[in-house]
């Protein structure tokens with residue numbers, strides 16, 4: 001098993017990664033939350049039948065009373081009604097400030113479990129047990145929690161760091177292929193913006209990382225280290241953490257324009273490809289490097305462009321919550337493994353994207 005230590009300003013915690021990490025859950029929770037008597041395990045209808053029993057028996061083995069909250073799987077349920085359901089269940093069971101929440105599932109689940117924990121009794125501990133690739137390498141690390149509202153995704157939430165993140169990479173075996181591919185959007189993003197060694201490893205693996213347990217564990221570990229180092233440097237998203245938005249300014253627009261029918265990770269890949277092309281045209285990125293990066297996306301079954309127009313991108317991006325004032329922070333990669341934050345006006349961004 002491998003450990004990544006996250007040093008966020010508000011809390012320091014470990015991410016444990018391994019193909020049998022689940023066997024450590026009981027002892028770790030006992031050590032970190034010695035006063036806990038009750039735990040609400042939040043999960044959903046796809047994941048609970050596969051792993052809830054395993055998690056429950058680990059938690060019961062240290063004397064915890066386990067209460068589960070299982071919601072219907074899917075982003076459409078990442079809403080306040082489910083959060084209220086979690087609050088009520090904890091209140092009915094007499095949870096106190098030393099009791100805990102555990103999130104068992106993909107990013108939808110970990111975002112909601114974290115938000116419920118951040119608000120119940122003004123904040124109780126949360127243990128994250130991510131089960132999708134995206135949740136392991138991205139959503140469960142860094143303390144962003146939240147829900148969607150009709151006006152937009154992730155519009156309500158809180159920064160709430162977990163007490164522990166436990167990533168059992170053997171859980172990835174049951175992940176549908178398409179969902180795994182989506183997670184690769186964020187994995188390749190980490191390689192492009194900050195991790196040349198990861199880039200090389202992914203290239204060498206030639207698109208085959210799912211079936212090699214040791215390699216998969218190592219790749220998850222490298223990604224968690226990347227995300228942790230950015231989060232540790234910038235907990236609340238004002239500086240370096242913004243580089244994690246590479247491909248997202250454009251990707252979010254494509255995602256929204258599709259009515260959320262195109263998956264997030266796929267849209268991010270398209271967004272990264274579009275920005276790479278623009279960097280090549282601007283003369284800041286070497287054409288061969290752009291080709292190498294796009295080939296890596298293709299190797300992992302991701303697209304590298306979309307037919308969205310520059311005007312649609314710019315108009316959509318200006319409605320995005322991540323803009324600040326009249327300028328946009330656009331993340332560029334001008335060298336494999338290094339990102340740059342560039343402020344652009346609407347006009348500059350349009351010109352940059354226009355062939």
Ligand SMILES: NC(=O)c1ccc[n+]([C@@H]2O[C@H](COP(=O)([O-])OP(=O)(O)OC[C@H]3O[C@@H](n4cnc5c(N)ncnc54)[C@H](O)[C@@H]3O)[C@@H](O)[C@H]2O)c1
Pocket residue numbers: 044046047050073074075078105106107108109111131132133134135138139140141142143144145153154171172173174175176179182
């Ligand atoms: N907090 C953050 O920093 C952050 C970062 C990125 C994404 N997110 C959020 O994460 C969410 C997307 O995460 P996601 O892609 O994991 O979505 P998800 O939670 O919907 O999971 C994707 C699908 O995989 C299934 N699944 C998950 N683990 C499985 C397993 N081991 N075996 C079988 N099926 C499994 C789920 O049931 C679901 O159908 C979005 O809501 C997004 O906003 C948050």
Ligand SMILES: [Zn+2]
Pocket residue numbers: 186248264268
């Ligand atoms: Zn993303």
